[in-house]
Amino acid sequence: MRRPYFACMESPDRPSEIATPYDPGSVESKWRARWAERGTNVADIRNAARPYYALMMFPYPSAEGLHVGNMFAFTGNDIFARYQRMQGLDVFEPLGYDAFGIHSENYALKVGVHPAEMIPRNIANFRRQLERGGLMVDWSRSLSTTDPEYYRWTQWVFLQLYNKGLVYKKAAAVNWCPTDKTVLANEQVIAGACERCGSIVEQRFLEQWFFAISRYADRLLNNLDALDWSETTKTAQRNWIGKSEGAEIWFDGIKVFTTRPDTIFGATYVVLAPEHPLVDAHTTEQQRAAVDEYRDRASRRDLVSRKTIRDKTGVATGSTVTNPATGEQIPVWVSDYVLMEYGTGAIMAVPAHDERDLEFAHGFELPVKKVVHEDDTLVESGEFDGMTVHDAKRAIIQSLSAKGQGTAVTNFRLHDWCISRQRYWGPPIPIIYCDDCGVVPVPEKDLPVLLPMIDDFKPDDSGISPLARHDEWYRVACPTCGKMGRRETDVSDTFLDSAWYFLRYPNVGDNSVAFDPGVTKKWLPVDSYIGGNEHAVLHLLYSRFVTMVLHDIGLIDFEEPFTKFRAHGLIIREGAKMSKSKGNVVNPDEYIxxxxxxxxxxxxxxxxxxxxxxxxxxxxxxxxxxxxxxxxxxxxxxxxxxxxxxxxxxxxxxxxxxxxxxxxxxxxxxxxxxxxxxxxxxxxxxxxxxxxxxxxxxxxxxxxxxxxxxxxxxxxxxxxxxxxxTWPVFDPALLSTDEVEIAVQVNGKMRGRLRMARDVTQAVAASQAMNDESIAKFVTGAPKKIIFVPGRLLNIVA
RNA sequence: GCUCGGAUGGCGAAAUGGGUAGACGCGAGGGACUUAAAAUCCCUUUCGGGAUAACCGAAUGCCGGUUCGAGUCCGGCUCCGAGCACCA
Structure with a gap:
């Protein structure tokens, strides 16, 4: 790297003095001290006349320190915020830390330091680096998601959703590492193996808490149209929500979902997901052993390999069902290419018009029956022959529903949000189990449920959350009847921490409420939000969901949290992605x-x-x-x-x-x-x-x-x-000149430039151009046509 | 496979209600200053032909189209990046 130079030239006006060179070090420390001392960057939350909330996505305070990508994003937001301030707005630019989660926990386990000790240290280092970045951040209203005064309100948010009936518990499949005896997130499973120990990951069913976000799917989708967001982000959300319209159709006792009811005459078999509850009932005695063996194998496969290894496997149940359109008996199969978590967990297979079904049909020699022509009209479909695909969809649904065999249905790809984590480093879920009263939410007055300081936070063989090992914390009196009960030992997902943090910033310091109605009305929704597109889906969707719920409860008067959102790009270095392993990471400290x-x-x-x-x-x-x-x-x-x-x-x-x-x-x-x-x-x-x-x-x-x-x-x-x-103002009168340069083309090719009066007419411009030998020589015959763009361009077509 | 981006000089990039392609910066070359070097300041710098001039030609990933005129619009490809992954 080149060293900066230190200019020591003499000023032409003051030859006797040594000119002072620009020394950023002293200038920057001087002004950072001034800003702190004068409170330059502190927003007047109560009295601001023209509030403007400029938010950026908060960072995870890693042990490695601030990444240049963070600096890039924050600086971009800061410039916008400072500009708005110079427009006369009262700008609030907060910044905090997203410090809970598996990241910290794993790192803490690796280096043998407790996260409660490590995180404050990391935060201090981040704060030092961020301050050097010269951000206009109001540090008097910073926050960390790990602070009990913060996660107390995260738990409160959970309770609001709970009381609204949007929180429920169900058994769900998770990745399970048999060696580490712990649940893994999908991103921790690499090619079917645990990223830490390398052992093959299995699937397990565990009781998990869910937020019923899918009930908001339609609103989350429809509201997007009106938002001033980066188009790429909106598209990503639309795709994620994945609305698809189709039908549920009964094949005897089996209900399938399809987007192509028009192809029902081509349905030659039915497939159930291995976990489908009706598999047993439809399995014949001859096939039982094979089916059980297949289901057992499927259940041991981890979720990731099941979704990436796509060889079609399956087994026949031995039974058949009636195709309600043709009246024919068609076989029922079991295969893991059908997913229990989407639709009804069962499909009608139309191999002629679905690639996956075709692949499966080929593998097991099942019949293929073509029912749609290349011109999109139906054949071999009885009374529907000759109809277009579009018309047939409606007609067939209508006909089936008249017979009670089907109904039009809209399905969403969006699934409910699993917020349980069988981990230590997160906010405890505020629930108490009582043998008499059942599931009892922790009363708001008892919040926060403090995360106890324990040393053995490593998951053990029991497969239960580490918190369960601490009786003095785990055992608690039931808030309803007073009898000894048990605490929920799962903690919540970090995405919950970040789904409402923007509501907290203006209220930091007020420990009586999560967010004060007056303050919230004044500052929210967020005027401008800047962040990475890696959060285009989950974080932004969860934030929108939580905001909508709080709105429906009547706690806030808006239902979309971010009026404007812009996704920033990514920084690469010398044409390559930055990574620790390549050793090409830019360290901001060094450059500063x-x-x-x-x-x-x-x-x-x-x-x-x-x-x-x-x-x-x-x-x-x-x-x-x-x-x-x-x-x-x-x-x-x-x-x-x-x-x-x-x-x-x-x-x-x-x-x-x-x-x-x-x-x-x-x-x-x-x-x-x-x-x-x-x-x-x-x-x-x-x-x-x-x-x-x-x-x-x-x-x-x-x-x-x-x-x-x-x-x-x-x-x-x-x-x-x-x-x-005040930001300088330009004088439009000064921007136009009397004379302009006009581009002259002959047959569309640039042949010269002429200075002419701004308001020169076509006739004058053309004759002047023809008088110029260097232009006229390209005009071979009489001009057929002349194109004239006043003040800009003249094109002579010969 | 699907979705979303992107492709312009030696390099990072400008310019899209179609109208002077390459602003700005890096690098490179030359000059001024200096005993010298560094720094600073100034000039040149898309490519090819031509004498380093005038001038001519070509050029925005590839092929075609619309237009007086296309980096920009339309159709078809190629390559690169990111995300999602059997969603019925």
Whole structure:
């Protein structure tokens, strides 16, 4: 890496003095201290006149420290927030920590430090790094999800949903590692094996708590249309919710779901999922052994390999059912290519018109019957022959439902949200089991249910959550009858922590409520939310769901939490993805030490479009630093003020417009380019800029390089913070010139450029072009047609 | 396999209600300053032909189309990235 230079040239105006070079280290620590001391970044939650909530997704405080990707995202949000402040808004920019979860727990187990000890240390390091980043964060309202004063309200949110009847318990399949004796998340299963010990993962059924998010599927889908969100994010949510319209049809006692009722005449067999409750009833004695063996094998397969290894296996039950359309008897099979968790866990197989069914039919020599023509009309379908697929769907459903054999049904891919974790490092689920009263929610006055400080938080052979091993915590009096009961020993998913945190930020410090109605009305919904597209689905969907429920309960008056959401891109380095194993991770501390926080921030934003990300190339940062050096030198070496230079003034106003257009649409890279261009104009040749030319530039730069801007703003003789100054305004009158350059084409090819009056007519422009030999020589005959775009272009078609 | 992005100089990238392709920055080359070097400042820099000039030609992943005019719109491909994965 190159070292920064330290310019020690003499000022042309003051040859006897040694000019002061820009030293980011001292400027930045000075202003960070000032901001802290003056409370510059603290929002007036109660009295703000024009509240603006600029939120960014909070980080997981890892032991490795802040990732440059975090810095990139936070800086992008910070620039937008600072810009809004300079528009006169009262901006609230909070930041906290998402510190519960399996990540911390596994890491703590690995290094042998208790998470309760490790997390505060990581947070302190994060805070130090974040502060160096010069973010306009209101640190007086930070939070950590691990703080009892926070998770007390996470538990409270659980209870609100519980009371609303949206929480239920059921047995669900989970990945089970027989060696570690623990449940694994899907992402912890790699090619069917446990990522830590390598043993083959199995499937187990365990009692789990669920949130009934699928009841909100339609609303979650429909509301998307009205949201000002990145289109890619909305699409991801739509796909995830996965609405599909079809029918449920009875094949004797078996109910199947299909989106293609029109193909029912081609249904040559029925398939049940191995877990389907009717498998036993439909299995003949001859087939029982084979079916049991198959089901047993399927149950031992882990969820991931079952979903990735796609060889079609299966076994016949030996029985048949009636196809309600044809009246024929068709065989019933069992196969794990049918999933119990989608639809009814049973399908009618139409091998002629479904690839998966076809593959299975080929493997087991089952009949294939074609019922739809290439032109999308039905054949071999009795009275429905000749109908289009579209019409037949409705007609067949109607006919079946008249006979009580089917009904139109809408299915969603979205499944209910499993929030149970058989782990230690999370908020305990506030439920008590009593032999007499059954399941009893912990009364709100008894919250929080504190996570006890225990040393043996490692899962053991029992397969039960570690908390169950601690009798003094586990045994508790029933809140209803007072008899000794037992606590729920599962903790909740971290996605619950983050599904409501935006409601808490403005209320941090108020321990009497989760969120105060007045404060919430003033600040929410969030005006602008910025985060990664990796959370496009789960986090954003869960947050929307929780918000909708709280709205339905009457606790808040809006049902969508984020008015505007923009997904930022990803940073790569020298064309490659950054990873610890490749050793190419950018450490923000290192770059800030060498180049300064302002240069680092500005460079991150200069890499490429914020919403697309960029390629971090070590050499590139010098260009941005040079720009800041020049800005410093401009203020230091100001020429005596004089009337504005017309050319420079015009450029200044064009720059104010460009930067003001670009920042709100997150076009930071082009905003920086425009300021650099202006700088080149300012210093063209040996030009020494004047105060009136430089001062507005200091304001434009402020969101990007806040410390430097504050320092220069002060050096220019201003008292308050540059962020309390008013964003410069451009004069549109200055932006249009009397003369413009008009592109001249012959037959669509560029042949020259002519300077002409802005309002020149087509006739004048054409004759002037024809008088120019270098253009006229390409015009071979009499012009057939002339295209004229006033003020821009002339095209002579010969 | 499906969904969503993307492909422009040596490199990161600009420019999309169709209208001067390559702004800005990096790198490279040259010059000024200096005893010298570094730093700084200035100039050049898409490619090819041509004498380093004038000038001419080509060019936004590939093939075709619409248009006076296409990086931008339409159709068909190729490649790269991300996410989801038997969703009936």
């Amino acid at each position: 030490d060498t180049w300064g926080s302002d240069a680092f921030r500005t460079y991150l934003m200069f890499l490429g479009p914020f919403e697309e990300g960029g390629d971090f190339r070590d050499q590139g940062i010098s260009g941005v630093r040079r720009f800041l050096d020049r800005l410093w030198a401009c203020v230091r070496d100001l020429a005596p003020d004089a009337p504005p230079d017309a050319e420079v003034d015009r450029k200044l106003h064009a720059t104010i417009r460009k930067v003001g257009d670009d920042i709100p649409r997150l076009g930071y890279n082009t905003a920086i380019a425009a300021m650099m261009e202006y700088m080149n104009t300012l210093r063209k040749g040996d030009r020494v800029p004047r105060r009136s030319e430089v001062e507005p530039l200091v304001q434009l730069v402020a969101p990007f390089a806040p410390h430097l801007a504050e320092e220069l703003w002060e050096q220019l003789g201003n008292s308050g913070s540059v962020f309390d100054s």
